[in-house]
Amino acid sequence: MDVVDLWLLEVAMELPTPLHMLAEPNPHVALHMPDDPRFTREELCERLSFLSERGFIRIHEMPDGLEELYSPEQISRAIDARRPRSYFGYSLTPEGGAAWEQQARPDWSRYVNAGEEPTPHGAPDAWVIEAASLEAAEEELRFHETLGDGNQPVHASKLGEELVPWQVTYWKTLPRGYRLRYTTVPVARDVGRMMAAPARAPWFTRTRL
Template identity: 70%
Template structure:
């Protein structure tokens, strides 16, 4: 059960942006100081904070228990002060880079403002495969119908990966670990393979964009 949402002190738009940036995966700190962090993080915009402001904001979120600033992927060492966080940003090339992730409380705050429709959330990606002739892919969604719709969406794309319908294999997930901080009672996983096909840029451009499944932060 998610913890109760506390609005004291209030959550500002910049805080919500930082929570959104780590909503699906823990975010490496160095990505926040890229020239265009919204591009690196696949977001619509970015707050253009100074480094000092960024570290102070992350520190406050950590002190409030909404995020964990830690060594990746899931290190036990946590950082809280702006000075520690600033030093960790410079350690991007180390063997244990630092990032931040949402706590249950941070996830609850994000949900309260973003109002996500988890029935429309889909996690799709490529899996390692020992068969060099075929690429293995996986789709996770709230239902068989949602997973199958995502499969057909990939069929419609003009990229170089042609899904093979006969290879589809599904399983029910009980429970479903939607993200690293969010679990739902049920979900569905669909696995399939693809074969190469010529790229079709015109076909890719004709595929309509899908509306977001949650309310995004606009700065």
């Protein structure tokens, strides 16, 4: 695999990725990546086809389409085939995940998945953190508490549970993890604190472009 292949695996490492986002003028911006390999559409379709034929990714209609695409021509047509409630995208297979791990050497003990959960209208804002340990989850909550984003965690609302096994991503499972749920109350945003928040230390080696 070359650098483009590795970059494409990294893009879909956490979530399946819509094909049309790869065809944006600056795909790294749409995908929240540091940079992109500056490929042409033809090159993109060829690399996706290469990965699909070798079983590293599945290219299919999202969210649950069963038909898989393999040829560059099929993939090129699929990039433009956006519908109101569906689109074509790609996801890593376990083999693709293992190929990414071999290059990226992730430290899953430091991986944290955190975000806001949908709640009924009028209910307090709810958040969830998943991490390899209670300590890592609590550290993430403390980070949220000091971030100044306008959502102040309520410690009395914390509910934790052990995850055995832990479905870390859609393709990766670990023997054990921890989930922490909590609610927040609105406070004034502190833009200065948000801007001064320290950068997260990388938990895997990014593809060098």
